[in-house]
Amino acid sequence: MPLFRIVYVSEAAGPAASGLMPLVDIIGVSDRNNRRDQLTGVLMRHEGRFLQVLEGARVDLDRTLARVRSDGRHTNLAVLSDRRVEARIFPDWAMARVEATPDVARLLSADIDQDDRDAALDRLLTDLSLTAAGAV
Numbered sequence: 001m002p003l004f005r006i007v008y009v010s011e012a013a014g015p016a017a018s019g020l021m022p023l024v025d026i027i028g029v030s031d032r033n034n035r036r037d038q039l040t041g042v043l044m045r046h047e048g049r050f051l052q053v054l055e056g057a058r059v060d061l062d063r064t065l066a067r068v069r070s071d072g073r074h075t076n077l078a079v080l081s082d083r084r085v086e087a088r089i090f091p092d093w094a095m096a097r098v099e100a101t102p103d104v105a106r107l108l109s110a111d112i113d114q115d116d117r118d119a120a121l122d123r124l125l126t127d128l129s130l131t132a133a134g135a136v
């Protein structure tokens, strides 16, 4: 079954923009659903914005992203990357919350050009791979 990985950013809305409870709620439901759907990934929130990485089969990703897109807890969802990949970065994480890295802040800023964005995204995914592998 071909694997795909999506990375998107969005703007948190209302209570989801700060505080721990909204995040705990999102992670809890995502963990349950993503286990069922064999999706894996991470969610970060930084200064009122989200960055999420989701990986899995096309049909499951599309169904979940459609649900996530219409969630009122965020707006302006923009997909940064959606491509076929050979392997999962997060085989053991149905949905984990991780700390934002400086590259996340860069990716979330509006005035970033395409080359910088691609480089920052590459670095972010490399850092996350190390974190997921337990190296840091």
Ligand SMILES: Cc1cc2nc3c(=O)[nH]c(=O)nc-3n(C[C@H](O)[C@H](O)[C@H](O)COP(=O)(O)O)c2cc1C
Pocket (backbone or CB within 6 Å): 026, 029, 030, 031, 033, 034, 043, 050, 052, 054, 064, 067, 068, 069, 070, 071, 073, 074, 095
């Ligand atoms: C930033 C963000 C990320 C989310 N990520 C996921 C996810 O990875 N998987 C998921 O099932 N729901 C995710 N959700 C929640 C969905 O939008 C939706 O509320 C949920 O899937 C509904 O699940 P239910 O039908 O089981 O209640 C996310 C919501 C937000 C705001």
